[in-house]
Amino acid sequence: MADKEMQKREASSPVETERTKTMKVFIPRVDICETEDAIVLLADMPGVDEKSVDITLEKNVLTLSGRVEPVSCEGYLAAYAEYEAGDYERAFTLSDEIDRDKIEASVKDGVLKLTLPKAEPVKLRKISVKPA
Amino acid sequence: MFWPEIGRYGRVWSPWREMERLQQDVNRLLSRESAPTFPAVNIWASDQDVIVTAEVPGVDPANLDITVAENILRLTGSRKPEELKPGEVSHRRERASGEFTRSFRLPYAVDSGKVEASCEKGILKVRLPRAEEDKPRKIAIKSQK
Numbered sequence: 193m194a195d196k197e198m199q200k201r202e203a204s205s206p207v208e209t210e211r212t213k214t215m216k217v218f219i220p221r222v223d224i225c226e227t228e229d230a231i232v233l234l235a236d237m238p239g240v241d242e243k244s245v246d247i248t249l250e251k252n253v254l255t256l257s258g259r260v261e262p263v264s265c266e267g268y269l270a271a272y273a274e275y276e277a278g279d280y281e282r283a284f285t286l287s288d289e290i291d292r293d294k295i296e297a298s299v300k301d302g303v304l305k306l307t308l309p310k311a312e313p314v315k316l317r318k319i320s321v322k323p324a
Numbered sequence: 325m326f327w328p329e330i331g332r333y334g335r336v337w338s339p340w341r342e343m344e345r346l347q348q349d350v351n352r353l354l355s356r357e358s359a360p361t362f363p364a365v366n367i368w369a370s371d372q373d374v375i376v377t378a379e380v381p382g383v384d385p386a387n388l389d390i391t392v393a394e395n396i397l398r399l400t401g402s403r404k405p406e407e408l409k410p411g412e413v414s415h416r417r418e419r420a421s422g423e424f425t426r427s428f429r430l431p432y433a434v435d436s437g438k439v440e441a442s443c444e445k446g447i448l449k450v451r452l453p454r455a456e457e458d459k460p461r462k463i464a465i466k467s468q469k
Contacts (some may be wrong), residue, residue, distance in 0.1 A: 200364070200379075207371035221418040228411055236419055238379040238446035238453060263447065265375055275364035275379055302381035302446015 226319035381446035
């Protein structure tokens with residue numbers, strides 16, 4: 193698993209919005225898979241629990257954000273550091289219609305699991321052309 | 325002849341171009357992120373104990389082994405890949421899975437019997453108290469009166 197891709201990626205500084213906290217923001221790594229009736233998303237967000245995660249779906253933009261309380265070690269000196277604590281943010285544009293009322297989210301061991309059930313397909317209406 | 329042959333490729337060998345290429349190669353090597361590994365670990369130390377934290381999202385604590393020998397801490401574990409059922413299509417796969425092992429040399433020997441570990445919200449926290457015989461001792465100086 194020694195791979196460059198395992199590292200946390202820092203988000204580029206947002207242009208439109210600025211944050212009030214000076215904490216870093218990271219892009220969580222995600223797996224997305226599509227089943228017949230839902231889209232399942234898994235995101236690595238270590239340090240986030242069910243209370244500190246926000247999921248919003250506006251139009252077809254899904255936004256994940258997670259707040260992380262940094263582990264503070266009073267009276268200790270940092271001897272070695274490989275990661276920084278920071279919040280998480282990422283947004284996706286969904287192509288399919290999602291049934292908003294049935295979205296399920298859970299967090300386990302720092303992994304957010306989101307199930308987005310697809311809405312019933314809009315029935316196509318066939319218009320018959322009457323002969324004149 | 326020699327020169328016309330080279331000229332056929334449209335580029336004449338130039339020491340400057342070679343230097344430029346070498347410089348690019350060196351820059352690329354130096355800019356590479358150092359030791360990218362999973363899990364990322366932070367270590368805090370005081371006189372009395374060491375705290376090691378690691379980001380292990382999605383790792384079942386049951387699949388995580390911590391071993392301590394004197395001042396060497398070893399973390400081994402695995403993260404199970406999400407398996408696709410038939411009919412499922414993967415759109416993105418950014419989260420890696422598999423086995424990992426990491427070893428660290430701690431600043432001093434620790435008492436392996438008193439090591440405490442907890443795993444919350446995908447963050448592992450291990451507290452390793454310093455071995456009693458390794459603790460610094462203050463030596464009183466007897467005055468000769």
